Amino acid sequence: xxxxxxxxxxxxxxxxxxxxxxxxxxxxxxxxxxxxxxxxxxxxxxxxxxxxxxxxxxxxxxxxxxxxxxxxxxxxxxxxxxxxxxxxxxxxxxxxxxxxxxxxxxxxxxxxxxxxxxxxxxxxxxxxxxxxxxxxxxxxxxxxxxxxxxxxxxxxxxxxxxxxxxxxxxxxxxxxxxxxxxxxxxxxxxxxxxxxxxxxxxxxxxxxxxxxxxxxxxxxxxxxxxxxxxxxxxxxxxxxxxxxxxxxxxxxxxxxxxxxxxxxxxxxxx
Numbered sequence: 001x002x003x004x005x006x007x008x009x010x011x012x013x014x015x016x017x018x019x020x021x022x023x024x025x026x027x028x029x030x031x032x033x034x035x036x037x038x039x040x041x042x043x044x045x046x047x048x049x050x051x052x053x054x055x056x057x058x059x060x061x062x063x064x065x066x067x068x069x070x071x072x073x074x075x076x077x078x079x080x081x082x083x084x085x086x087x088x089x090x091x092x093x094x095x096x097x098x099x100x101x102x103x104x105x106x107x108x109x110x111x112x113x114x115x116x117x118x119x120x121x122x123x124x125x126x127x128x129x130x131x132x133x134x135x136x137x138x139x140x141x142x143x144x145x146x147x148x149x150x151x152x153x154x155x156x157x158x159x160x161x162x163x164x165x166x167x168x169x170x171x172x173x174x175x176x177x178x179x180x181x182x183x184x185x186x187x188x189x190x191x192x193x194x195x196x197x198x199x200x201x202x203x204x205x206x207x208x209x210x211x212x213x214x215x216x217x218x219x220x221x222x223x224x225x226x227x228x229x230x231x232x233x234x235x236x237x238x239x240x241x242x243x244x245x246x247x248x249x250x251x252x253x254x255x256x257x258x259x260x261x262x263x264x265x266x267x268x269x270x
Contacts, residue, residue: 004029009240071107072125106148123160167194
């Protein structure tokens with residue numbers, strides 16, 4: 001497996017500092033959620049295409065994913081169309097930049113949308129963009145997030161979406177907080193997992209307080225050992241969410257600590 005980090009944890013860094021730090025700390029890749037502290041959009045990505053290609057075009061670190069904001073739980077046709085179009089535009093940008101993965105959300109279910117309807121709506125939204133993703137050679141990943149954290153719920157969506165251009169972005173903390181063990185989550189989602197988020201956090205608050213690796217309750221070590229045992233070859237991305245939670249450890253502290261810990265988990269057997 002390979003290791004990346006998301007720029008959601010580096011809100012005060014320039015894109016140049018992100019690329020420099022990835023090399024300095026030994027990360028294989030970078031996942032873009034922010035550029036210079038601003039949430040990415042197709043317009044922002046295209047405006048910075050020259051910088052992106054100069055910093056990541058050499059292959060190390062590699063630009064591994066675009067973390068989009070499209071969400072598909074609404075049953076309102078106009079809202080679905082808006083999010084479908086936003087996702088398709090991000091797929092186009094990913095193709096232009098040579099990025100293989102685009103993350104999307106199920107999102108929060110609107111009032112009046114129960115779990116079954118939410119599953120149906122998200123599946124419909126993903127099916128609507130699947131053909132575009134296939135043609136572009138891009139994989140669209142549904143993250144275990146918001147009202148779609150439980151592995152059983154995401155698995156139910158994937159059962160309705162046959163295209164292999166649609167995959168799962170597994171956030172280990174989010175399935176764990178829903179009561180899923182690492183092995184349960186993998187059993188349900190493993191065949192469709194294309195990308196993994198890890199972060200450690202302390203249970204008992206909402207949101208769980210994010211901390212350095214090994215200081216919280218999330219079974220990150222178990223997840224890494226499982227991924228190694230099954231021969232996972234994708235990216236494991238460190239998601240420190242300092243943009244949203246400023247009291248988290250600084251990236252200068254967290255990112256080198258996480259990569260050292262994650263690499264130390266490798267080769268420890270099952």
